[in-house]
Amino acid sequence: xxxxxxxxxxxxxxxxxxxxxxxxxxxxxxxxxxxxxxxxxxxxxxxxxxxxxxxxxxxxxxxxxxxxxxxxxxxxxxxxxxxxxxxxxxxxxxxxxxxxxxxxxxxxxxxxxxxxxxxxxxxxxxxxxxxxxxxxxxxxxxxxxxxxxxxxxxxxxxxxxxxxxxxxxxxxxxxxxxxxxxxxxxxxxxxxxxxxxxxxxxxxxxxxxxxxxxxxxxxxxxxxxxxxxxxxxxxxxxxxxxxxxxxxxxxxxxxxxxxxxxxxxxxxxxxxxxxxxxxxxxxxxxxxxxxxxxxxxxxxxxxxxxxxxxxxxxxxxxxxxxxxxxxxxxxxxxxxxxxxxxxxxxxxxxxxxxxxxxxxxxxxxxxxxxxxxxxxxxxxxxxxxxxxxxxxxxxxxxxxxx
Amino acid sequence: xxxxxxxxxxxxxxxxxxxxxxxxxxxxxxxxxxxxxxxxxxxxxxxxxxxxxxxxxxxxxxxxxxxxxxxxxxxxxxxxxxxxxxxxxxxxxxxxxxxxxxxxxxxxxxxxxxxxxxxxxxxxxxxxxxxxxxxxxxxxxxxxxxxxxxxxxxxxxxxxxxxxxxxxxxxxxxxxxxxxxxxxxxxxxxxxxxxxxxxxxxxxxxxxxxxxxxxxxxxxxxxxxxxxxxxxxxxxxxxxxxxxxxxxxxxxxxxxxx
Numbered sequence: 204x205x206x207x208x209x210x211x212x213x214x215x216x217x218x219x220x221x222x223x224x225x226x227x228x229x230x231x232x233x234x235x236x237x238x239x240x241x242x243x244x245x246x247x248x249x250x251x252x253x254x255x256x257x258x259x260x261x262x263x264x265x266x267x268x269x270x271x272x273x274x275x276x277x278x279x280x281x282x283x284x285x286x287x288x289x290x291x292x293x294x295x296x297x298x299x300x301x302x303x304x305x306x307x308x309x310x311x312x313x314x315x316x317x318x319x320x321x322x323x324x325x326x327x328x329x330x331x332x333x334x335x336x337x338x339x340x341x342x343x344x345x346x347x348x349x350x351x352x353x354x355x356x357x358x359x360x361x362x363x364x365x366x367x368x369x370x371x372x373x374x375x376x377x378x379x380x381x382x383x384x385x386x387x388x389x390x391x392x393x394x395x396x397x398x399x400x401x402x403x404x405x406x407x408x409x410x411x412x413x414x415x416x417x418x419x420x421x422x423x424x425x426x427x428x429x430x431x432x433x434x435x436x437x438x439x440x441x442x443x444x445x446x447x448x449x450x451x452x453x454x455x456x457x458x459x460x461x462x463x464x465x466x467x468x469x470x471x472x473x474x475x476x477x478x479x480x481x482x483x484x485x486x487x488x489x490x491x492x493x494x495x496x497x498x499x500x501x502x503x504x505x506x507x508x509x510x511x512x513x514x515x516x517x518x519x520x521x522x523x524x525x526x527x528x529x530x531x532x533x534x535x536x537x538x539x540x541x542x543x544x545x546x547x548x549x550x551x552x553x554x555x556x557x558x559x560x561x562x563x564x565x566x567x568x569x570x571x572x573x574x575x576x577x578x579x580x581x582x583x584x585x586x587x588x589x590x591x592x593x594x595x596x597x598x599x600x601x602x603x604x605x
Numbered sequence: 606x607x608x609x610x611x612x613x614x615x616x617x618x619x620x621x622x623x624x625x626x627x628x629x630x631x632x633x634x635x636x637x638x639x640x641x642x643x644x645x646x647x648x649x650x651x652x653x654x655x656x657x658x659x660x661x662x663x664x665x666x667x668x669x670x671x672x673x674x675x676x677x678x679x680x681x682x683x684x685x686x687x688x689x690x691x692x693x694x695x696x697x698x699x700x701x702x703x704x705x706x707x708x709x710x711x712x713x714x715x716x717x718x719x720x721x722x723x724x725x726x727x728x729x730x731x732x733x734x735x736x737x738x739x740x741x742x743x744x745x746x747x748x749x750x751x752x753x754x755x756x757x758x759x760x761x762x763x764x765x766x767x768x769x770x771x772x773x774x775x776x777x778x779x780x781x782x783x784x785x786x787x788x789x790x791x792x793x794x795x796x797x798x799x800x801x802x803x804x805x806x807x808x809x810x811x812x813x814x815x816x817x818x819x820x821x822x823x824x825x826x827x828x829x830x831x832x833x834x835x836x837x838x839x840x841x842x843x844x845x846x847x848x849x850x851x852x853x854x855x856x857x858x859x860x861x862x863x
Contacts, residue, residue: 271770372771
């Protein structure tokens with residue numbers, strides 16, 4: 204399967220030069236009849252999380268370890284962030300690729316700070332810079348530096364250890380991260396927490412992440428794209444969680460993801476992926492007459508007031524503006540707590556049902572306003588997804604019949 | 606309510622101050638020295654005849670004790686110089702096939718009776734300090750070698766993998782991950798070697814290699830029981846003292862956090 208995928212809607216802030224390309228890559232271990240990885244071609248777009256999903260023995264971990272050359276491929280070509288991985292010194296290559304493994308793999312005889320500072324130390328950063336970076340990273344993974352920096356891994360819980368593991372991988376700010384079942388050994392609650400933390404981090408950092416798991420729900424939640432792997436790392440399907448849920452490529456994929464599609468769509472579809480409603484916008488300094496005009500031109504009877512950083516402040520209706528002139532200032536009424544773009548449709552649905560606002564603003568990173576959502580928006584989104592999937596299935600079958 | 610934090614605090618303290626055993630840790634060596642000096646005073650006042658008196662002067666006994674320490678130190682040093690690098694080499698994946706051969710040789714060294722080896726070597730090389738040291742080294746390599754290998758083998762392979770994965774070279778993984786994590790087991794091997802060497806160094810006396818063994822042989826040949834007993838007693842005390850030192854070294858050198 205050759206997936207030379209062009210991402211249709213890559214936001215401008217994603218760095219596409221940090222992608223990973225596997226071209227015809229194979230690995231045959233000595234003394235084994237069938238190759239562990241058999242002629243795999245996969246294009247991993249920069250700044251996205253790609254999940255390698257498959258049962259044990261499908262070669263997903265082997266495929267990942269080929270990327271940082273912990274396993275040397277027997278055939279094929281690999282580029283990481285535009286550079287030929289097989290032409291670089293393995294040590295140098297690995298220092299540019301964050302690596303997180305199950306159980307964190309922290310060195311028990313080193314403090315948290317030393318563990319995190321290992322890669323910067325290898326890169327010969329000076330001590331002050333390393334110490335500052337360690338504190339910054341501990342903050343980033345929600346561990347107060349003063350309390351954690353000098354502890355030993357044995358004194359931390361499994362979840363805290365894995366947070367340190369992630370911080371260690373991020374230490375030298377590599378463009379690419381490999382994560383090998385990082386949350387596999389954690390209890391379900393901690394796992395959820397860390398998954399959410401990872402998504403929040405990714406929203407800020409925009410790394411290229413290859414994430415190996417055998418847990419379909421984790422894959423649907425974490426992945427921007429999912430590659431479902433069969434024996435020999437054959438790519439059975441490579442697509443967005445939606446595509447895979449709604450339109451499994453073959454019997455194997457369908458069996459692997461199991462049933463419960465509608466609920467899963469709600470659970471794993473993200474608000475940022477649905478078409479949001481546009482509402483007239485205004486700033487506190489805008490003239491009331493102008494705002495009235497904007498509302499009149501739109502199809503709603505109100506506008507949203509945004510601050511200088513485009514964070515939502517208030518709704519303002521025509522009634523609020525009646526008889527007003529000059530800047531609109533503090534007029535209007537507060538919005539419901541915004542829904543975040545990375546929230547799932549299920550979370551959005553819950554907020555919409557619980558609060559008595561029909562319209563709720565959606566915000567992206569740093570609370571920036573992206574659009575507005577209503578119950579109707581979500582309904583429409585689900586209908587669209589199903590319609591699109593049905594259409595694709597028809598097209599697919601027509602293509603096969605031809 | 607206060608119990609868990611208190612326990613955690615205690616364990617943290619233990620982690621950060623592994624040697625903090627206060628003055629009580631000095632009690633053992635102090636007792637050993639007192640016992641040694643006390644014995645010498647007692648024996649010198651117990652009506653020795655002239656032969657025994659000539660042997661049991663403080664100067665002579667001190668010299669023999671020092672020789673014994675030298676034998677022990679030199680042979681232990683050589684054992685470590687041989688066994689540690691060899692153990693590291695044999696724990697590398699490419700050297701696995703050589704492991705049984707090397708272990709067999711080391712086994713022969715230990716299972717051959719030391720007293721036989723020392724006499725045979727004396728026939729070949731002549732008598733003296735260095736011949737005794739060679740015999741001791743042949744005898745003492747195995748425990749240090751085996752502990753080095755076992756210590757390195759029991760390092761969690763995922764940690765080796767993690768080290769490689771974050772970009773350490775094989776040598777850096779050995780230096781920063783494998784050796785520190787194997788240190789407790791390796792140091793236990795060193796301690797075993799030390800104690801083994803103190804006891805066995807007594808046989809140096811048979812080939813004029815010096816040491817406290819000479820008090821024993823002199824005691825036997827001249828049929829002076831106080832001399833024989835002094836030799837035995839001082840060797841035992843020295844063994845205890847060196848074992849204590851080994852324990853302190855192991856505590857100081859073992860990495861924290863384990």
